[in-house]
Amino acid sequence: MKSRIAFLLGSFLLMLTLPAAMAAVPLASPEQDRYAKQAVPPTGKALIYVYRLEDASPQTAPGLWLNKRESGRIEPRTYGMWAAGPGRLDVRAGRVDATPLTFNCEAGRIYFIQMTVSANGSANLRQVSYGTGRTEMAQARLVLDPALAARAAPPPPRPATPAPAPAPVQQTAATPASSQSPEPRGDSGITLILKVGSFQLANASQQIVVPGLSGSTRNFSSAGMAYGLEGEWRMQNGFAFGMEVFGYSQDWTTTGFAESGNMSVTNVFFNAKKYFRPGTTVQPYIGAGIGAASTSFGGDITGSAGGAAIQGMAGIAFRWQNVGLYTEFKYESAKVEDAAGVSVNVSGTGLFAGLSVYF
Secondary structure (H helix, E strand, C coil): CHHHHHHHHHHHHHHHCCCCCCCCCCECCHHHHHHHHCECCCCCCEEEEEEECCCCCCCCCCEEEECCEEEEECCCCEEEEEEECCEEEEEEECCCCCCCEEEEECCCCEEEEEEEECCCCCEEEEEECHHHHHHHHCCCEEECCHHHHHHCCCCCCCCCCCCCCCCCCCCCCCCECCCCCCCCCCCCEEEEEEEEEEEEECCCEEEECCCCCCCEEEEECCCEEEEEEEEEEECCCCEEEEEEEEEEEEEEEECCCCCEEEEEEEEEEEEEEEECCCCCCEEEEEEEEEEEEEEEEEECCCEEEEEEEEEEEEEEEEEECCEEEEEEEEEEEEEEECCCCCEEECCEEEEEEEEEEEC
């Protein structure tokens, strides 16, 4: 079985030197299509998938050129697969002299390129993320070159002993991914996250002793409006490091007295996170941060205080191309104190949602 798979996928590399199909594009068998979608890059190579869904010009099948090599034709709801060595790759569609989509291949990675054809017949290419490519390409069928299709007989029923097959070219054959396939790799770069939510103090009633006044119990509102801005550098393996500023405000009253006011809290953290499944659309994550908290009191009590703070967070990031949605739960532990020794515990929990932009 493995030798038959290797022979099939290794033969796709020959499409780089064969002319484009002159009529309808032939399709691979369901088994061949399944093996192609499960393939992993050969040693020292990258895998390139170019796929096309339904678009404005379904009657056309533009040709593809990889590094100016004619590499087949793509109809709606079909895709092609090629192996490429590390380095620069130029992909053109429609014409050999068309403006190319250019990027640098890395050995061991998988790249997805979406083709769309406009109503006037012009073909456009754009690179998409691993998660988007995997999801959208599931709707497409593998294109098989006519010469290869004639040689690829339907697979026989599975015998007890695998049937012999021609020896594959080992250095270019891609094999199906195992059940323990590696976690997809994401893109590295800068992410900006704008978030809003609510923050609730862990201790809503606290004994705060103010010099010149009796020690009274201050009652804080159950939850306050919170806002935040975060910037981070994400790595391909899902780790991220960055800086966050978030703040919130709480109203307070005094038990047994008419004293009242508000407390504003501003936090600055340096964070480290781990995003799981970084190359996909849905990316759960966990993280931790260390920094400082500062408060400002207004009303019948005025003043400011500061202190060290730590936090932990968990959530889910949803990413589509260069934008995404962001959800987060966080816990902060912080106690601030002013010059006179008056302290307030501003520890608590927050729920946030927001918008993320990737550069």
